[in-house]
Amino acid sequence: MLEILYQDDYLVAVNKPAGMLVHRSWLDKHETLFVMQTLRDQIGQHVFPLHRLDRPTSGVLLFGLSSEVAAKAAPLFAGHEIEKTYHAIVRGWIEQPDVLDYPLKEEQDKIADKFASKDKEAQPAVTAYRPVAKVEVPYSTGRFPTSRYCLLEMKPKTGRKHQLRRHMHHLSHPMIGDTTHGDGRHNRLFREHYDCHRLLLHASSLQFVHPLTGEDLCIHAPLDDVWLRLMQTFGWDTVLNSDDSASSEKKRCS
Template sequence: MDIPIIFQDDHLLVVNKPVDLPVHKNDFMPHDAPYLTKLIGDETGQWIYNVHRLDSKTSGLIILAKSSEVAHDLTLQFERKEVVKEYATIVLGEVAEEGVFDEKVVVKKKSKFKKSALTRFQRIRTVQTAISYKEHTNVCLSLVRVLPETGRWHQIRQHFAKNRHDIVGDSHHGDFTLNKLIKAEWGFNRLMLHASKLGFTHPITCEKLEFEATLPEEFEQLLEAVAIK
């Protein structure tokens, strides 16, 4: 599996994680299933430590550390909200030009316990489609820039779903009928959520680093495919 390495030195890496690849091993995976830290470890020939979470279904930028000390420092930066995080997503409906979701979200799968979470967003553009189903007629899809200020489980996915702007391809919180229609008609079958920007301080050099990953081709392809010509 080709995993683009955006940055690498003796202490850490920044990679552009492919969609549908777990960051680390979990109990629900087959014993021989691939995961990011193992693949990068095999490629670099050393033990790799994950620093922060990125859902397997979400593509995009993620930091990996080459030592537990560097991983600890980077984790603290995330906890102190010192890391710049930006995502891109495609959602149902025409969202506001900009806004904030400030609502509690559940902290893990099948849990009822909730914690506060804050997600800022800006609409990039909206396309009208010929997709109609249930009570929806010629639905709009919006490309949105997302800036989460907290890092809860599925935070972005939960916030947009709670506000009736389901993320396209979200099989857990989203609009299952919409996802099925898009897959059947145009063949798109992925979560349209991408970690597009990361900024942080290098734990060793203290240099301010910022990285950006271009949108996956599927984002533009989907918007072009569904738009009313």
């Protein structure tokens, strides 16, 4: 059963589990569990995805309940009229909030994009971020006897493929559990000492104007058990109590 965060006559939002594909893909023929099909069976009607989350990412995922609603809501995402908030754990300490404006070349899949042009110019990519909490743990990943990590809030202003992961890599603060753009030494530390075998990136909330009713909505996704265990271990279990990922309730945005 998927956790339903919000539902009305037009939209439904769920808390997507990490590791679950949004829909069927010929690139993952062996998979049998998908958000779209699971949600359809759970609520007894077809759903239409309005955006996507990468397989290893958890958090808020929004669907339309008809193709007509999807057609009206999709421009909100295309026009960046929806504010997305993510949280991640990254290597090192980030001391100040900032905005990274760093264009990204399109990441292409070796199979799906086999015949796509390889000469496309980098596209604008902007991410606002701020540190929420930090920790120093008594385990070494190199020349120092300890390792430092930061809980980071991120708000992407554009929607490039793997934008948040690639931007953090560019800043030399890769996300923990990122096997493509991350740091294997730190991923291994989290596997061995914290039994964490996944990407630590969570889509905490969506804030937008309802395309049919005009209502201001904030939809929040609570953290899963892996996140909560790490938050408690690092002494961060209270830092998000009043933050975006603290509640799954629908709220009016201030």
